[in-house]
Amino acid sequence: MDKDLLVGIDLGGTKVAAGVVDHRGQILAKAARDTQPERGPAAVVATINEATEAVLSQVKDGYSRLAGVGIGVPGLADVDSGVVLFAPNLRWDNVPVAAMLRQHREVPVYVDNDANAAALGEQWAGAARGVKDMILLTLGTGVGSGLIFEGRIYQGAAGYAGEVGHITMDENGPLCGCGRRGCLETYASATAVIRQAREAIESGRETSIKALAEASPKGLEARTVFMAAAQGDAVAQGIVDNLVRYLGLAVANLVNILNPEMVVIGGGVAAAGEQLLGPLRREVHQRALPGPAQSVAIIGAQLGNDAGIIGAASLVLRGRSPKFHVNV
Numbered sequence: 001m002d003k004d005l006l007v008g009i010d011l012g013g014t015k016v017a018a019g020v021v022d023h024r025g026q027i028l029a030k031a032a033r034d035t036q037p038e039r040g041p042a043a044v045v046a047t048i049n050e051a052t053e054a055v056l057s058q059v060k061d062g063y064s065r066l067a068g069v070g071i072g073v074p075g076l077a078d079v080d081s082g083v084v085l086f087a088p089n090l091r092w093d094n095v096p097v098a099a100m101l102r103q104h105r106e107v108p109v110y111v112d113n114d115a116n117a118a119a120l121g122e123q124w125a126g127a128a129r130g131v132k133d134m135i136l137l138t139l140g141t142g143v144g145s146g147l148i149f150e151g152r153i154y155q156g157a158a159g160y161a162g163e164v165g166h167i168t169m170d171e172n173g174p175l176c177g178c179g180r181r182g183c184l185e186t187y188a189s190a191t192a193v194i195r196q197a198r199e200a201i202e203s204g205r206e207t208s209i210k211a212l213a214e215a216s217p218k219g220l221e222a223r224t225v226f227m228a229a230a231q232g233d234a235v236a237q238g239i240v241d242n243l244v245r246y247l248g249l250a251v252a253n254l255v256n257i258l259n260p261e262m263v264v265i266g267g268g269v270a271a272a273g274e275q276l277l278g279p280l281r282r283e284v285h286q287r288a289l290p291g292p293a294q295s296v297a298i299i300g301a302q303l304g305n306d307a308g309i310i311g312a313a314s315l316v317l318r319g320r321s322p323k324f325h326v327n328v
């Protein structure tokens with residue numbers, strides 16, 4: 001039987017999302033479970049196994065058609081050994097997740113950082129199909145990134161490459177989760193947008209953000225601020241402008257250094273679409289050198305909520321030769 005199916009596992013601090021993906025990047029079945037990382041790595045791995053079995057059982061001949069399992073993790077992974085070196089949201093240090101997966105047949109397992117996986121997914125089946133040199137930035141709780149050069153993820157000397165979220169924009173800026181100040185993440189993440197909106201509301205500035213947030217069951221989100229800005233709210237527009245300015249500076253610097261063909265913007269904040277991308281393109285064109293600015297396309301990610309699953313599945317196709325075989 002053809003090994004034509006992949007399993008992608010999007011391992012987050014809150015949810016484990018698993019999916020069976022075909023060779024064109026279409027999801028055939030998916031399932032989600034709570035991660036509950038406080039139970040420890042062994043219990044989380046058991047949950048990954050259970051979710052994998054749940055999705056494979058939904059597809060005809062799922063097990064015998066399985067080519068491999070890819071896992072995207074919210075942290076630093078050693079892709080050669082399948083070890084998660086450091087994942088603060090999971091409270092994981094040196095967890096050999098690939099080796100811990102135990103099922104009933106032998107398939108290769110690939111592990112990589114979730115943003116790297118998402119970049120590969122966009123290149124395989126999303127916005128950057130066929131593009132060899134690209135950068136993915138995900139604007140969510142933090143700012144993640146994956147760098148692909150000559151068709152492959154750039155890992156750097158020790159696997160740390162691509163920490164674009166921690167480029168210093170202002171050494172005296174807001175405190176970042178990494179312990180440093182003024183990182184890009186403190187200006188261009190959903191968290192940063194919400195923080196500035198809260199500060200504006202608490203300082204008593206006149207803005208419609210508060211009323212919009214109160215009218216929404218989800219409360220104050222980054223999209224609330226973009227919505228208010230679209231309706232002409234000056235405070236909200238100021239927050240959006242601030243994000244565009246810092247993100248534009250960072251992207252212009254990346255474009256000057258790396259001359260990518262495409263910069264793909266994903267994550268929750270990217271749902272703002274052209275309201276974000278239009279001003280961002282103008283900012284990058286103003287700041288970057290003319291040559292690299294003219295040769296880069298800045299576009300939105302296409303895989304949306306499924307980016308994590310499809311990206312993780314793509315690790316199987318784009319992974320190097322399998323380092324880890326487990327019995328499934």
Ligand SMILES: [Zn+2]
Nearest residue numbers: 166176178183
């Ligand atoms: Zn930082």
